[in-house]
Amino acid sequence: MHASGVVGVKIETLQLTVADAGEVLTLQRAAYVTEALSHNDLALPALTQTLDELRAELADPSCVTWGVRESGRLVASVRVRRVDAVVAEIRRLAVVPDRQGNGLGSALLATAEQRLPSEITTVRLFTGEHSEANLRLYSRLGYRETHRTSNGAYQLVHLAKTAPSS
């Protein structure tokens, strides 16, 4: 993947496993605090998910988790869940707070899309309605809003795009 890193730092995108669950939990909790604050919702699933639940997700064959390591440190991750034969869902894109805004999230999402199985024709994802930076990022990468659903006091914006390989 290409992202502006620190000169001399080795950046790798790897498939994560159950052995990485603790690091993924720490990363996702740190990253999603801003989402929780902007939606006034501390019960976000990304914050309340337990280690055991995360382990189960990492072991689920229908879900691939990609992670970015900078000189060994896990700085970003994303899950790709296969919904059916032709649809995949991007979940829990997260970058550690001190490395946000340097292109890692965009690059990881693009890498995850490039590594989709060839049968996948549609990629979808969702974010909270107040996540303006996320909505800009997804729009730049070609995602378009399909619909909104209510999540208590705010709405979730659902977006989709045609898979790059289809």
Ligand SMILES: CC(C)(COP(=O)(O)OP(=O)(O)OC[C@H]1O[C@@H](n2cnc3c(N)ncnc32)[C@H](O)[C@@H]1OP(=O)(O)O)[C@@H](O)C(=O)NCCC(=O)NCCS
């Ligand atoms: C959403 C998230 C994954 C994006 O990752 P990121 O690495 O910060 O994103 P990027 O750096 O690729 O893009 C974000 C911004 O940085 C800018 N950027 C991109 N490449 C850049 C670079 N090389 N140098 C500096 N800035 C860059 C982008 O233009 C973008 O700017 P914008 O705010 O004007 O849209 C990350 O911010 C995060 O973890 N947020 C909290 C959790 C979350 O909301 N997850 C998604 C839920 S749906």
